[in-house]
Amino acid sequence: MDELRIGIVGLGNMGGTYCGQFSAGEYKRCRLTAICDSDAQKLEAANAGDAKRFSDAREMFESGLIDAVIIATPHYAHTTLGIMALEKGLHTLVDKPISVHKADCERLIAAHTDSSVVFAAMFNQRTDPRYIKLKELIDSGELGKINRINWIITDWFRTQQYYSSGGWRATWAGEGGGVLLNQCPHQLDLWQWLFGMPAKVRAFCGVGRYHEIEVEDDVTAYLEYADGSNGVFITTTGEAPGTNRLEIAAEKGRVIIEGDDLQWLRNEVPTSEWSKTCQGGFQKPAQWEITIPAKGRGPQHVGIIRNFIEAVLDGKPLIAPAEEGIHSVELANGMIHSADIGQTVNFPLDGATYEAALKKKIETSTFVKKVDESAGKAADMSSTY
């Protein structure tokens, strides 16, 4: 194949952005040949050149006009449309989260039976040079064993108007959760990508603490690994200005990612070895102050779409295989479930139990959402990751 024919389904904020990127010539060796949305106005307004318009995804998938599809619909449809696309043999790039709950992730992943079909997920923050560098330091053993992780990711501020801008937003039926399902899939994916999956979680969620919504907008989660390593993940959409600070305490010192650079106070001797051999009581190992410059945030969404195209055309390895997307969903589900039952939840999570609990929430929801359609325009998503 010399040129990849791509379709986009879902022309909301992200789908619309991708259309614009294709029209602006961001992507080579490919063409945007079809777009799809159930909203005729969005379909009409899309910046997509002469791409054929579809109001029905199945028709687009079966049109013979596309070899690959980008799924940028609301979350629940990632599963149904993803399965449909994979069953048609379409190379598929699904936005985050890959599904809303673990059982749906498993269904979606199970549909990927043909290894010659490329199946990727939009974890664009994996292209951020700060996290790439951190992963190199971890995987190469430079940092030694990691003892503690602390991620305060509270700079996801959203106004009440944001939540009022769509009836599906921040509802169990519409998104399957709040900040953990909408804003945090990125950080939860990075967490498991960098540190692996923990053995268990105990989380505390504030449901509608800062906004009139029925889902969590404030979360503190304690995560523990089988070897005793542990960490805390804190997030909210209710704080301004908020913080995005990732701290890692490892045998070879402390790494902090906050702002542009990666700051590493490097121990000349690993902490535990020093503790056992030092003849003083208080002295710390000698340190190096290291700054690893990592200006900018990398190619982000554009990088993931280019990688997807290269994976199809050149067999290049994916930055974010969709299969790996189950972990961030499992982390989010585990946190919500732990808070719901007031207990520690072990991983792997039982997907069926969680799905049943979520369905019950949807069925028994009495929350009446105030929707302000005029707010749609105000909620400009162009700067969202």
Added chain:
Amino acid sequence: MDELRIGIVGLGNMGGTYCGQFSAGEYKRCRLTAICDSDAQKLEAANAGDAKRFSDAREMFESGLIDAVIIATPHYAHTTLGIMALEKGLHTLVDKPISVHKADCERLIAAHTDSSVVFAAMFNQRTDPRYIKLKELIDSGELGKINRINWIITDWFRTQQYYSSGGWRATWAGEGGGVLLNQCPHQLDLWQWLFGMPAKVRAFCGVGRYHEIEVEDDVTAYLEYADGSNGVFITTTGEAPGTNRLEIAAEKGRVIIEGDDLQWLRNEVPTSEWSKTCQGGFQKPAQWEITIPAKGRGPQHVGIIRNFIEAVLDGKPLIAPAEEGIHSVELANGMIHSADIGQTVNFPLDGATYEAALKKKIETSTFVKKVDESAGKAADMSSTY
């Protein structure tokens, strides 16, 4: 009274330091007239001029040579000696923690029946200008309601040799706990002093995670207030270099104390008001970047002892009344108990239940501590707070 006659009981690291301060003339309108330790060598070696030496505290208390006493013994004796001193009508300054567990705190405080007797505690970090400034900002309402607190206080690194330097160290019988009872009373006191007591705690403790000890050396605690405000307190003696970073998310912005200054990103409009009225979805309130200089760490121990002397001679209000010392002990006890039972613990804590649990640990302890007496000298405490 024109001149206060002071005795010191306990000539370990801190007691010895206080002696030196008296000898160096740090304190006016007072005289160090008596010192006491059961260790004859320490008594002999003390830098205490012509102060009379006692090997028995009761004899010193009844000698008629002192009006006031500083109790700087190992923790458990704070209670017994504190009660004895108060019953003799001596003005009493007790080192932190005021007792090891809540029930002992109550017994000690109950002995303070005469309001003309001054009873203070060594919470020297209350003299740190950074925390004083923060308290002013909170108490004056400048910050508005506090929504979240995060204190990472992991720069308490201690080697194995530190723990080996004394058989009592880091044992249930000798200290009643680990990092929470020995190193953290300061931060736990500042926490309750600044933010008040939470409604409940769920904590996770690593017992002997980094050292060969029978008590906790690694703690993560989630604290929640009745109004939904919450916070995380993280500490350990096993990390190098470690962190000391206090972050407060309030209605009027975010304050961070790390290093010398107090950094405040101040919202022009309180977050919740902005969230309700802003017509956009993502915009945060306008901010001011404020740096409040607070160089240095204040007079610390010297400041507390001077304040104690002025409280007796001039009726000056205490910086740290000993009665307030029960709260940091209750927080420490609550964290340990929560980790032990694997459940959330509500405040106020039941002191009798906790005391019974602690006694059982002491009675059933099978831990054999390796003590290296030669390590005593190596563990120079001169730089400890």
